[in-house]
Amino acid sequence: xxxxWNLYAAFFRIGILTFGGGLTMLPLLKYELVExxxxxxxxxxxxxxxxGQCTPGIIAVNTATFVGYKRKGIPGGIVAxxxxxxxxxxxITVVAxxxxxxxxxxxxxxALMGIRGGVCALMLNTVYTLGKKSLINPACVAxxxxxxxxxxxxxxxxxxxxxxxxxxxVILDRVTGGADK
Amino acid sequence: xxxxxxxxFEFFKTGLFAIGGGPATIPFLMEMAERYPxxxxxxxxxxxxxxxxxxxxxxxxxxxFAGFRTLxxxxxxxxxxxxxxxxxxxIIIIAxxxxxxxxxxxxxxxxxGIRPAVTGLIAAAVLSMIRVSLxxxxxxxxxxxxxxxxxxxxxxxLLQWKKTKxxxxxxxxxxxxxxxxxxxx
Numbered sequence: 633x634x635x636x637w638n639l640y641a642a643f644f645r646i647g648i649l650t651f652g653g654g655l656t657m658l659p660l661l662k663y664e665l666v667e668x669x670x671x672x673x674x675x676x677x678x679x680x681x682x683x684g685q686c687t688p689g690i691i692a693v694n695t696a697t698f699v700g701y702k703r704k705g706i707p708g709g710i711v712a713x714x715x716x717x718x719x720x721x722x723x724i725t726v727v728a729x730x731x732x733x734x735x736x737x738x739x740x741x742x743a744l745m746g747i748r749g750g751v752c753a754l755m756l757n758t759v760y761t762l763g764k765k766s767l768i769n770p771a772c773v774a775x776x777x778x779x780x781x782x783x784x785x786x787x788x789x790x791x792x793x794x795x796x797x798x799x800x801x802v803i804l805d806r807v808t809g810g811a812d813k
Numbered sequence: 814x815x816x817x818x819x820x821x822f823e824f825f826k827t828g829l830f831a832i833g834g835g836p837a838t839i840p841f842l843m844e845m846a847e848r849y850p851x852x853x854x855x856x857x858x859x860x861x862x863x864x865x866x867x868x869x870x871x872x873x874x875x876x877x878f879a880g881f882r883t884l885x886x887x888x889x890x891x892x893x894x895x896x897x898x899x900x901x902x903x904i905i906i907i908a909x910x911x912x913x914x915x916x917x918x919x920x921x922x923x924x925x926g927i928r929p930a931v932t933g934l935i936a937a938a939v940l941s942m943i944r945v946s947l948x949x950x951x952x953x954x955x956x957x958x959x960x961x962x963x964x965x966x967x968x969x970x971l972l973q974w975k976k977t978k979x980x981x982x983x984x985x986x987x988x989x990x991x992x993x994x995x996x997x998x
Contacts, residue, residue, distance in 0.1 A: 648868050657870075678943055682915045684834075685908060686924040688870035689900030691834040697904040709905050717877075717893050720869030723876040725889055727863055740995050746993020748946040749961035750985050753968035755861070755939040758836055762932045772929035779933030783840065784940060790840045791830050794971045802919060803928020813948065 635704055636711045642669065643696050643715030650692065657692060665699060672699055692716060772802055817891055819849070820883055824876055824895035832906070833931045835864075835871030838896075840934040842875060843941060851883040854945040866983035872896065960998050964989060 648730055650657045658681065665671050677699075684694035693713050700712025733754070734740045767773050774799055782788045827841040839861070846854050860882075864874035869964050873893055880892025907914045912918060948955040968985055971977045992998075 647870070647873075650870060651865075651868055651983075679915070683904070686832075686915050686920060687900070687903050687907065688830055688832050689828050689839075689903070690831075690896070691871070692870035692871050693897045693900045696903050697901050699910055701908045703903050706905055709901055709908075713897050713901055717873050717897060720867075720873040721877050721893055722840040722890055723867050723869060723882055724863070724874050724940070725886055727867060728878055728889075729880045731859070731863075737882045742993045742995070742998050743860055743990035745961065745998035746964060746989040746991070746996075747862045747986050748855065749964040749993070749998075750968055750989030751858045751861050752939070752943050752946050752961075753965045753972065754865070754982055754985060755839075755935075755942060756965075756969055757972045759932065759936045759939050762836075763936065766928045766995075772925075775926060776929040779930035780937050783934055784937040790844055790934060791826065793934060794830050794832065794927060797926045797930030798923040799926070800930075801922045801924065804926065805918065805922030 636707060639703060639708055639712045640698050640715040640718075642671075643700070643712045644718055646696075647716040648719040657695075661695060671703055678703070733808075775800055814940055817884055817888070820851070820880060820888060821891050821895040823849075824880070824892045825898060827876075828896040829899040831872070832927050833876070836935055837931050838872045840938045842879060843938045845879070845926075848873055852879060854881065854942065858942055862982075862986045866986050958998075960996055964992055 637772070642664060646657070646660060649660055661677060662674065666674050666677055677695075678696055680698040681691070683698065684691040687694055696712040696716040697709040701709035719738060735744075763776070767776055779793050779797060782793055783790065823841075823845055827838050831837040831841055839857075842857055842860075843854070846852055846857050852860070857879075860875055860878045863878060864871045867874060873896070876892040876896040877889040880888035880890070882888075883937075884891070911917075943965075944955065946955055947965060950956075968989065
């Protein structure tokens with residue numbers, strides 16, 4: 633019981649100190665889980681990160697579940713994930729309440745219009761960075777283009793695009809014999 | 814009640830198919846904005862700004878915010894739990910039974926296919942967001958909002974510049990908010 637509480641507290645702390653999630657939190661996880669608490673080795677953490685990136689879901693949650701499970705089985709996995717999600721629920725609810733109360737003011741609306749322009753810039757940058765990392769050969773470019781055209785111009789559900797891309801990945805692997813690694 | 818069930822179903826689906834972390838949830842959220850009256854595209858843009866500027870993983874923040882907008886506090890909690898549920902199940906199965914899962918050839922092939930597709934999905938989502946945020950529709954024609962377009966271009970250029978590209982997203986949103994107020998967007 634005590635151990636479960638420790639897991640919850642540790643991941644609550646990680647959740648509150650994480651900005652952005654995903655890869656940005658690796659140094660923090662390393663400090664909290666490997667150096668400070670010695671719960672996992674660095675290799676296990678990196679392994680679990682690799683698994684987190686090739687499984688569905690939020691990478692932070694996948695990592696929390698994995699480490700929690702390794703410590704205390706299924707309850708550990710659940711408790712660690714809840715710890716990770718708890719700060720978000722509190723903070724975001726408070727922000728949402730404030731926003732609801734402030735949205736009437738013209739200055740807030742001007743600010744939001746500005747922020748929407750900023751979001752477009754940051755999102756464009758995300759696509760640009762992801763593109764540089766993931767479009768490494770013509771087959772990748774073709775899959776990316778197909779996914780883009782299907783979602784932007786047709787009402788094909790996102791889930792279907794993902795499933796087709798997975799099938800395309802396997803077919804490509806079998807055709808090229810895994811040579812395009 | 815029905816609404817709560819639908820909300821949970823949609824976030825469960827997102828948790829199951831959003832591969833690649835936080836940004837990969839955006840195409841799914843956009844689908845929700847189009848299909849349900851829960852939040853608009855502009856509100857989704859606000860959600861992204863808030864999720865990136867507050868502590869916590871972006872994907873979780875987005876779920877909590879979207880859930881709260883839809884059904885209040887209970888909605889935020891339900892959406893978040895629905896989002897993480899598939900992860901918990903899948904990761905526990907992998908941790909228990911599948912030693913070397915991520916080194917398996919087929920698994921790697923699947924994700925080599927999915928990764929570029931996710932880039933395409935996010936690109937489509939960003940383009941839809943640009944259409945809503947930087948243009949207004951008048952009589953079926955798109956009219957650019959010049960101030961927003963310039964601001965977006967300036968921030969994008971600064972994001973490529975060595976000295977400013979490591980700045981925290983919240984800094985950019987504060988800057989954009991200040992510009993929006995001063996120039997009355």
